[in-house]
Amino acid sequence: MxxxxxxxxxxxxxxxxxxxxxxxxxxxxxxxxxxxxxxxxxxxxxxxxxxxxxxxxxxxxxxxxxxxxxxxxxxxxxxxxxxxxxxxxxxxxxxxxxxxxxxxxxxxxxxxxxxxxxxNHPWSNRAAEYKPAQLAVARRHGLSVPDTLITNELRAAREFAAGRAGGVVYKPLWNTAYEVDGLPHQVWVRQVRADELTAGVETCPHMFQAKVDKAFDVRLTAVGGRLFAIRIDSPDLDWRRRQDLMECTPIAVPEQVARAVTDFLGELRLVYGAFDFAVARSGEWYFLECNPNGQWAWQPPETTGAIAQAIADQLQRGPDL
CATH class of the missing domain: 3.40.50 (Rossmann fold)
Known part of the structure; x- marks a missing residue:
């Protein structure tokens, strides 16, 4: 219509x-x-x-x-x-x-x-939620990604962790509901050492990434061809853990990153995407993930308002003829 x-x-x-x-x-x-x-x-x-x-x-x-x-x-x-x-x-x-x-x-x-x-279309959302696929698409379009290993082999995981001088982090492949002593428990991104890894790795695939020597994080919200980025300064490795301690300020997006994000959305047939980047002290932007249905209303009021207007524009316009 x-x-x-x-x-x-x-x-x-x-x-x-x-x-x-x-x-x-x-x-x-x-x-x-x-x-x-x-x-x-x-x-x-x-x-x-x-x-x-x-x-x-x-x-x-x-x-x-x-x-x-x-x-x-x-x-x-x-x-x-x-x-x-x-x-x-x-x-x-x-x-x-x-x-x-x-x-x-x-x-x-x-x-x-x-x-x-x-x-987004629900089938496009589901296809885009696989983190290995995201990493492959990101690399294909020129985004830098941290060295990553997904494995259920303990020896491979230990070798990977031991071989990264800057450290390695673990992150779940899916945000699965988890309880400890009957209470909801969030699995945060955290740094791990080779000697911490146990046979538990063999129960299912685990995702390990080289730790980025980051200066700050970026949340880049894309709505069609419009990009809204904020710099996140947080004392935590995973800024989601204590959002009351983080500081958010708008930031410009490098042209190469902007092009790659647009191409990423196009390949996965997404209108909307919430991208997370770690920006290294060298200035390089490292792609971490894209949530095709990520939350965005927690950002500074001017950014939240602009994203709301952009989404409303998409919904009001309807499909291109």
Whole structure:
């Protein structure tokens, strides 16, 4: 659908305050928006119907407040929807069945709206979340990456750690829910020594990287061809650990890095990406990762506001004809 009409469909949970920032912008512009959390709302009165056949593709999404013609969706913002878990009143087996049918049914319908502009398409998000693939794409487009080893072989991990004079860090390949003594526990990026590594490495692939002798970090948020970068000064190796201690200031992006980021997004078919870089004392920017659905509303107000406007522009415009 052209950008001149139709609703914006926002797929996210009811507590997503980051989405609220953009929704306020769209409301101020008079753009119609439907907010929907398929993993939760389909268990609380909402319904989704889609038909395919000789008459084409059509469908309707009904929520507690409105009915949305699925042929009149100009854009879909894939934010932070709840996981598909099945109705809570069902038994374990029935819940698993319902959750799978919802994922492949409702998830498939919402990912296949003809003519809609996705930010980002959920399948592009999933493909882009694999860190090994990110590193390969980053290198292909000329970004510097730290020496990296992904292995479940203890000897290889110890040799890698021992062979880097500047040290080695461990980081998880996926942000998996983890508990210690029944309490949620975050696995932070941390420095490790060769003699610390145990046979636990052999349980699954682990990711080790040469530690960058960094002067500061950079979060670069890309929305289409628009880049918003902030310098992060933190006392911690992983600045996420104590965000109240970090300082954030806008920073210019080197031209070569800007080109590579744009090419990175193009290859992975992303409209949005939250890139993390470590900037060495030498001035070189090292690519660490790209979160295709990363948070951004924690940044300085002027940066947060600019990103919100850029995302709203994408959603309001809809697809290119």
């Amino acid at each position: 052209a950008g001149g009409g139709g609703s914006v469909l926002v797929l996210t949970n009811s507590l997503d305050v980051t989405a609220d920032v953009v929704l306020r912008v769209l409301a101020g512009r008079g753009v119609p928006v439907v907010r929907f959390d398929p993993g939760a709302d389909l268990h609380s009165g909402a319904s989704l119907t889609a038909a395919y056949g000789a008459g084409g593709q059509r469908g309707v999404l009904r929520t507690s407040s409105r009915a949305l013609d699925l042929t009149r969706v100009r854009s879909v913002w894939v934010r932070r929807a709840s996981p598909y878990e099945g109705p809570p009143q069902l038994g374990a087996q029935e819940r698993r069945f319902a959750a799978a049918q919802s994922l492949w049914g409702a998830g498939g319908v919402l990912a296949s709206l003809a003519g809609a502009h996705y930010v």
